[in-house]
Amino acid sequence: MTFKFEIEGGNFSKAGNASSAVKKILKQINVPPAIIKRLVVALYEGEVNVVAHARKGWIKVVIEPEEIFVNIEDEGPGIPNIELAMQEGYSTASQKVREMGFGAGMGLPNMKKNADLLNITSQVGKGTNVEIIIFLNQSHK
Amino acid sequence: MKINELVNILEGRVVCGEQFLDREIEYGFASDLMSDVLTLDIDKLVLITGLNNLQTIRTAEMADIECIVFARNKRIHPSMVELAAEHQMVLVECRFSMFKAVARLSAAGLKPVY
Numbered sequence: 023m024t025f026k027f028e029i030e031g032g033n034f035s036k037a038g039n040a041s042s043a044v045k046k047i048l049k050q051i052n053v054p055p056a057i058i059k060r061l062v063v064a065l066y067e068g069e070v071n072v073v074a075h076a077r078k079g080w081i082k083v084v085i086e087p088e089e090i091f092v093n094i095e096d097e098g099p100g101i102p103n104i105e106l107a108m109q110e111g112y113s114t115a116s117q118k119v120r121e122m123g124f125g126a127g128m129g130l131p132n133m134k135k136n137a138d139l140l141n142i143t144s145q146v147g148k149g150t151n152v153e154i155i156i157f158l159n160q161s162h163k
Numbered sequence: 164m165k166i167n168e169l170v171n172i173l174e175g176r177v178v179c180g181e182q183f184l185d186r187e188i189e190y191g192f193a194s195d196l197m198s199d200v201l202t203l204d205i206d207k208l209v210l211i212t213g214l215n216n217l218q219t220i221r222t223a224e225m226a227d228i229e230c231i232v233f234a235r236n237k238r239i240h241p242s243m244v245e246l247a248a249e250h251q252m253v254l255v256e257c258r259f260s261m262f263k264a265v266a267r268l269s270a271a272g273l274k275p276v277y
C-alpha cells in the first residue's frame with residue numbers, strides 16, 4: 023500500500039495533517055501502537071521541518087508486510103551541514119517558527135531515535151530528502 | 164490521580180472532554196516546546212503548557228497524550244477544541260502560572276518524567 027501527501031511550506035495550520043492521516047491508516051490496519059507512535063512522531067517531525075524550513079514538500083508512505091518506508095522530499099534551502107543539523111539543540115528556526123512551539127533543534131535527533139533507519143540527503147538551494155524505515159517485525163532491529 | 168482531581172487542584176475549567184474526567188494520570192510534563200514533548204515515551208501523562216495553538220493539539224495527538232492543561236490563563240480556541248474532541252482529549256484552562264500549576268500538582272503526587 024502506498025499513500026502520498028503534499029505539504030505546504032510555512033502553513034502551520036495544516037502542519038500534521040498528513041501525519042494524522044497516516045496514524046489513522048496504521049490504526050485501521052492494526053499496526054502495534056508502539057510502532058505507530060515511533061513512526062508518526064518521526065513523520066510529524068519531518069512534516070513540521072518542511073513547514074518550518076522549506077517551501078513545498080511531498081510525503082510518500084509505503085506499507086509492506088515487513089516494514090514501513092517513509093520518504094519526505096522538499097523544495098527548499100537544503101541543509102548545508104547535515105552532521106551539524108543532527109545535533110541536539112542546533113536550529114536555524116525563525117522567530118515565527120519558535121512562536122509555534124518549534125525550533126528546539128530536537129526534531130532530527132528525535133527522528134533518528136524513533137526510526138530503525140534514517141537517511142538524509144540534501145542539496146543546498148534545492149531541497150532535502152529524508153528516508154525513514156521502521157521494521158514491523160522488531161527482531162530485525 | 165484522576166483528571167477530575169487535577170481540575171480541582173488547579174481550579175481549572177474543562178473546555179473539552181468532560182466525559183473523560185475519570186481517566187487516571189500519573190506523570191506531568193511542563194513545556195512550551197513541542198519538540199521536547201515529542202521526545203517523551205510515557206503513558207498517563209498530562210502536558211502543562213502555555214502554548215495555545217493547533218500544533219499543541221497535533222503534538223499531543225502524535226505523542227498519545229490525552230490531557231492538556233493550558234496555564235497562564237491562555238485561552239483554548241474553537242479550532243483546538245474541534246481537533247481535541249476528535250481525538251478524545253481533555254483540555255483544561257487554568258489561570259495559574261506554569262510554576263504554580265506544576266507546584267500544586269507535584270505536591271499532590273503527580274510524578275516527573277525525569
Ligand SMILES: Nc1ncnc2c1ncn2[C@@H]1O[C@H](COP(=O)(O)OP(=O)(O)OP(=O)(O)O)[C@@H](O)[C@H]1O
Pocket residue numbers: 067071072074075076096098099100101107108112113114115123124125126127128129130131150198199
Ligand atoms: N527540510 C529541511 N529543509 C531545510 N533545513 C532543514 C530541514 N530540516 C531540518 N533543517 C535544518 O536542520 C536544523 C535542525 O532541524 P531539527 O528538526 O533538528 O530542529 P528544528 O526544526 O530547528 O527544531 P525542532 O525540530 O526542535 O522544532 C533546522 O533548524 C534547519 O536548519
Ligand SMILES: [Mg+2]
Pocket residue numbers: 067070071124125128129130
Ligand atoms: Mg524540526
